[in-house]
Amino acid sequence: MGMTPEHFIKTWKNAQGGERSQAQHFLNDFCDLIGVPRPMDGDYKYEYPVRTKTGTDFMDLYKRGAFIVEAKQTRFKTNKKNEDQTDLLGVSPEQDAPSRTSRAWDVHMLNARQQAEGYARILPSAHDWPPFIIICDVGHCFEVYADFTGKGRHYEQFPDRQGFRVFMDDLADDKVLERFKFIWENPHELNPAKASAKATREIAKALAEVSKRMEAKKYPPEEVALFLMRCLFTMFAEDTKLIPEDSFTDLLEDCTKHPDSFMPLLKELWEKMNEGGFS
Numbered sequence: 001m002g003m004t005p006e007h008f009i010k011t012w013k014n015a016q017g018g019e020r021s022q023a024q025h026f027l028n029d030f031c032d033l034i035g036v037p038r039p040m041d042g043d044y045k046y047e048y049p050v051r052t053k054t055g056t057d058f059m060d061l062y063k064r065g066a067f068i069v070e071a072k073q074t075r076f077k078t079n080k081k082n083e084d085q086t087d088l089l090g091v092s093p094e095q096d097a098p099s100r101t102s103r104a105w106d107v108h109m110l111n112a113r114q115q116a117e118g119y120a121r122i123l124p125s126a127h128d129w130p131p132f133i134i135i136c137d138v139g140h141c142f143e144v145y146a147d148f149t150g151k152g153r154h155y156e157q158f159p160d161r162q163g164f165r166v167f168m169d170d171l172a173d174d175k176v177l178e179r180f181k182f183i184w185e186n187p188h189e190l191n192p193a194k195a196s197a198k199a200t201r202e203i204a205k206a207l208a209e210v211s212k213r214m215e216a217k218k219y220p221p222e223e224v225a226l227f228l229m230r231c232l233f234t235m236f237a238e239d240t241k242l243i244p245e246d247s248f249t250d251l252l253e254d255c256t257k258h259p260d261s262f263m264p265l266l267k268e269l270w271e272k273m274n275e276g277g278f279s
Contacts, residue, residue, distance in 0.1 A: 003032040005172045013168045015139030023071035026138045027061060034177050036184040039063075043127075050122050059119050060136075066187045067132035070116040074100050074108060074137050100140055109135055109143060113155075120152050131187045132158070142166045144183070148191040158190075207232075230270060243273065 012026055024046050031038045039045050043064035049056050061069035075098075098104035116133045123129070129152035135143040143165050146158035157164035159179070170176050182190050207228055214224045238248045251269065255262040272279040 002035070003029055005033065005177070008033045009168050009171060012139045022073065022138050023060060023136070027069065027071070027136070030180075031184070033171070034181045034184065036181060050119055050124075052122060057119070059116075062119075063130075063184070064127055065130065066185075067130050067134055067183060068116045068119055069134045069136055070112045070119075071136040071138060072108060072112050074098050074105055074140065100137070109137065113143065113145065117152070117155060131191075132183050134183070140168065142180075146190070148188065148193065159192075234269070234273070237273065 008029055012029065015022060015026070027046075028038045037044075039061060043062070046061050047058040048062035049058055059068055060071040061067075098108045112135045113133065116135065120129055120133065129147065129150050131146055131148050131150075133145045133155050135145075137143075144158045145155035145164065147153065147155045166176060179190065188194065211224050211228060214227070215221060234243070234248045237243045238245065248269070251265055255265065269279050
C-alpha cells in the first residue's frame, strides 16, 4: 500500500502522544511512503530483544546489517492556557516529553542516540555493526548517523551536518526519500568511500582517454602529463572555492561550442591563477 508525501506529512506532522502507542504506526506508514516492506519478524522487527547486564531490553526497530531505530515522542509548544492540548488523534502529550522548542529537546535526542549506540554494542556476536543509527522523533524529524567501518567506533552525522536532521516537510523531496530507501534496502551503497572510488575510476578512465588522444597527435608525454595535472588541480581549486564556483566547468562547456577559444581562455586562466588577478 503506497502513501504520498503530502498525505504522510499531513497525517503525522506535529503528532503527539505516547511513543510506544504511535511509533510503530508512524514507522509502518513511513515504510509505505518510501516503498519498502513493513517490519515483520526475524532480523527485521519491532521490539528486537538484546541482552543487557541487568536483563533484556528491546530496540524499537532493528534490521540486521542495516540500522537501529530509536523512536521518541516529544511535543510541540502549547498555549499556556491550554496545557492539555491534544493532537488530531486525541492523544495528550506525555508529561516527561520535552518541548521541541526547548534546549532539553537536543539533550533528549542526544540521549536517544547514545541509547541506540549502546544497543549496537550488545548485538549478538554473529551480527555486524549496523551502518546506520536513526533517531526518530515521531511526527517531527529523523536524525541519521552512519559508520561504514563495521566497527561502530564513530557514528557521524549523515550525509553531513546540514542534512543529517530530516524534518517532516523535507520528506516531500524525492532525493530524501530515495536516501531512506537505500538505508532500508542497500545501506552500503551510500558509503561515501564507495562513491568516491567509483568517481575516481571514472575520472581516471576519462583522463587516460584524453592522454591517449593527445599522444596520438604527437604531443610529448611529459607535456601531456603536465597539462592533465594542471586540469586536475584546477578542478580541485574549483571544488574548494579557491576559484569561483563552476568557473572551470563553465569554461569547458563554453569551449565545446567554440573549440578555438579553449587554448587562449585556459592559458589566461592559468596565468591569473599563478599571478593573481581577474580572469
